[in-house]
Amino acid sequence: MDFDPPKKPKRNKYAFGCALLASMVSVLLGYDLGVMSGAMLYIKDDLKISDVQIEILAGILNLYSLIGSFAAGRTSDWIGRRYTIVVSQAIFFVGAILMGFSTNYAFLMVGRFFAGVGVGYALMIAPVYTAEVSPASTRGFLTSFPEVFINSGILLGYVSNYAFSKLPTHYGWRAMLGVGAVPSVILGIVVLWMPESPRWLVMQGRLGDAKTVLDKTSDSKEEAQIRLADIKEAAGIPENCTDDIVQVSKRSHGEDVWKELLLRPTPAVRHVLVAAVGIHFFQQCSGIDSVVLYSPRIFEKAGIKSASTKLLATVAVGFVKTVSILIATFLLDKIGRRPLLLSSVAGMIISLATLASGLTVINHNVHTVSWAVALCIIMLLAFVASFSIGMGPITWVYSSEIFPLKLRAQGASLGVAVNRLTSGVISMTFISLYKGITIGGAFFLYAGVALVSWVFFYFMLPETQGRTLEDMERLFGNFKWKLAKNRNNNIKEVSNGGGNDNGPNRQVQLGTK
Structure with a gap:
């Protein structure tokens, strides 16, 4: 087959x-x-x-x-x-x-x-x-x-x-x-x-315009929706907000x-x-x-x-x-x-x-x-x-x-x-x-x-290939810790009260895919 x-x-x-x-x-x-x-x-x-x-x-x-x-x-x-x-x-x-x-x-x-x-x-x-x-x-x-x-x-x-x-x-x-x-x-x-x-459009509260651009520049409609949701989250806009134009906080303008x-x-x-x-x-x-x-x-x-x-x-x-x-x-x-x-x-x-x-x-x-x-x-x-x-x-x-x-x-x-x-x-x-x-x-x-x-x-410098822009902060927050783990696998992992290095929580805490 x-x-x-x-x-x-x-x-x-x-x-x-x-x-x-x-x-x-x-x-x-x-x-x-x-x-x-x-x-x-x-x-x-x-x-x-x-x-x-x-x-x-x-x-x-x-x-x-x-x-x-x-x-x-x-x-x-x-x-x-x-x-x-x-x-x-x-x-x-x-x-x-x-x-x-x-x-x-x-x-x-x-x-x-x-x-x-x-x-x-x-x-x-x-x-x-x-x-x-x-x-x-x-x-x-x-x-x-x-x-x-x-x-x-x-x-x-x-x-x-x-x-x-x-x-x-x-x-x-x-x-x-x-x-x-x-x-x-x-x-x-x-x-x-x-x-x-x-x-930038999302930072100005212009969600409708941002969605239009994302639909054109994404590989699929699903990806466009995910990218919009991630950007809204990063900009402090509620995910369930569906208005084309919204009021944004002063911080979103760069202050x-x-x-x-x-x-x-x-x-x-x-x-x-x-x-x-x-x-x-x-x-x-x-x-x-x-x-x-x-x-x-x-x-x-x-x-x-x-x-x-x-x-x-x-x-x-x-x-x-x-x-x-x-x-x-x-x-x-x-x-x-x-x-x-x-x-x-x-x-x-x-x-x-x-x-x-x-x-x-x-x-x-x-x-x-x-x-x-x-x-x-x-x-x-x-x-x-x-x-x-x-x-x-x-x-x-x-x-x-x-x-x-x-x-x-x-x-x-x-x-x-x-x-x-x-x-x-x-x-x-x-x-x-x-x-x-x-x-x-x-x-x-x-x-x-x-x-x-x-x-x-x-x-x-960690690898950023394939990561979304909104995922970078998590990636960099964990990178040094990962290097230390790789250099010394005998160090106990501090994750949910400890555990061994092969535990299921390790992937989540490290932010790996």
Whole structure:
């Protein structure tokens, strides 16, 4: 007798489209990172500025984006996730235009300010909106889209560098930076066709509108009902309430969440906060933005002298990053966040240490060491591939899905703020760092940080694959306890007056499925 296994639900095309459009705003950060790596070569010559000014110019956008990421949390609770995306595009548009028409260094820094604020808004809101609109079955796949578009933007920036490098120096770098205004206009208009986040709608008491969106973005009617019930519970709305519009408490509009997040967090929320801040911190401390922003300099240190060849080599970096992130999107919901993240960081540690060794060999030899040059190029590509297949996308997936509903916008904005602050420090100190401890020493330092991050992820980050957003607080509240049990199976279980480790209550208390 033939047996037909249950079919997997088809991917929800409506949710896919919404996630795609929302995530495309992340292309702004990627484009700026990619294009600045090449534009810096020409800006330095044209404006006659120092290496320190170049460091500040490259990294200051990340510090400016802190303003946007913090403001986006409150803005998205006030006017909604969708209109916050429009705000991000408008602000970045102003920044791109100012940079494209800059006449001096000070004018250029003003443009960087507006671009940075716009990037901060986009980085915070894109993963939050995508997580809130996605069904649990494909949330990892869809929430990884922002990182896909960051990498796509980096590739576009590198290609733009190579394309505009043939123009006179005075016009070339201005064209590279100014053309970033074009996608911001297109995206700002397109996102108006997206629905609002169902979770934000519930927070405003608009249950009828939320139900309509959930019906379209869920894999089945039953799932839509379950998701609505979970969101209502998290928002403090009675489950038996069937009105389309209800009055919600003042807290549901985002007031006092900072107290619950930072001053009086529950143990579970504290764990969530440490996990979110930690993964954003370590993502940038691994030196990825140094590689993206200064890849032409790194290739020069590795023995490549031709300016056009260096720019072409950076295109290879962008291509490898983009291909790797595309692979990662299909693995997130198949093998899980945790195994993919730990494997990714392990690859980063090995490639960074080997790259540092190759650069050290080159630095200590007067003549060209061909094998070391080839090794450095391969390891640089291996590093960006390892990063993009795990650490890159999982950071945004994780931080957008683990916070409780009423804390999600501000919690995610705090994670982005840490991400941008760390990135700003790393990118604004890279040239000074490698001049102080050599280029090889800088990458040995990044490898050491990556090793520490692996340990942190192993002990602090539980698997979230397949969990509903409303189930995360319970999961994080039990994770440390589970690790302790796994390390010592002889510890008596405190559950309903004790009992053995194999008792029926263990599964319930641990929150496992």
